[in-house]
Amino acid sequence: METKLNKSRMERVRRKCGFICGVEVEAEGSRGGLCLAWKEDIKVTLRSFSKWHIDVIIKEDDIEGEWRFTGIYGSPYLKDKNIVWNLLKRLAREDRYPWLVEGDFNEILYSFEKSGGVQRDMKLMEAFREVLDDCQLLDIGYSSVWFTWERGIVQHLPYSYSDHCPLLLNTKKSVAFTGNKRFHFEAWWTMEDSFEEVLKESWESTNGTLMEKLERLQFCLKEWARVKEKEKVGLKKELTNKLEFF
Structure with missing residues (x-):
């Protein structure tokens, strides 16, 4: 965080919060300044x-x-x-x-x-x-x-x-690695024109419990995202090659 404090004052704040150990980077006037604090x-x-x-x-x-x-x-x-x-x-x-x-x-x-x-x-x-x-x-x-x-x-x-x-x-609570990467929703998906269609098609085409529908949706979104990423890589290469001629 930006402390906006000099080293001596930030050290006093750190120790008052119960952190004996730490590193302070001095602020430049009223700008900047960093602090990292930890216990023994x-x-x-x-x-x-x-x-x-x-x-x-x-x-x-x-x-x-x-x-x-x-x-x-x-x-x-x-x-x-x-x-x-x-x-x-x-x-x-x-x-x-x-x-x-x-x-x-x-x-x-x-x-x-x-x-x-x-x-x-x-x-x-x-x-x-x-x-x-x-x-x-x-x-x-x-x-x-x-x-x-x-x-x-x-x-x-x-x-x-x-x-x-x-x-x-x-760091003391971790999920055991099973060999498959966990599903993570990516914000950029919502900016793709075809996202809503994929979402709707997957949800409506699956009959079963809520968990079964969600598992199917995860699979469809991962496959759709994989194809989209390949398209983006290809487009980037194409545009890069065109730029070389200018």
Whole structure:
């Protein structure tokens, strides 16, 4: 999160909240500032930091293996967005731990995620989607949290004074891997013209219990999405080849 505090003041706030260990990145005047806090029973190794990120390796006593956490604060200013996106892509190229990326990206994926105000520039949202795709961070998404592994469970907690919802990650509750990737609904599906038709056709063509209809719907949507993704890849290659002649 953006603390807007200097290091000494943020450290006092952190300790007052019961976190003995932590890393603070100083704010620049009234802008920026980052803090990552943890308790003594967790081993955290700092890898790198900047005014945009804190990157660490985490070892929990009762969890097998280490995993990686990167806290990101995306710039709200257009002139700095490419700097943050390039940083994220650079971090993604480093050694492969199970990876959690969390923070305030100051960007949205699709226009329907924003309520009111000035309409978001389509190019900015597309650039954000491409960055996450390049980093392979589209496996699971919960608001501003992105995983490259299916270890934890995320909950949205109640909030009052802030317009940001607290997120709770529980790494001790995991679903056993059975060999099949869990079904995840993708927001971009709703932007496809054929989505509603596929949804309606699958639901009306299946006779059985609610669970049987839902299982059939999952299968149909996954197959439809697989075909759509292939079409998008082909279209992208076609357009790229045409651009080479200009």
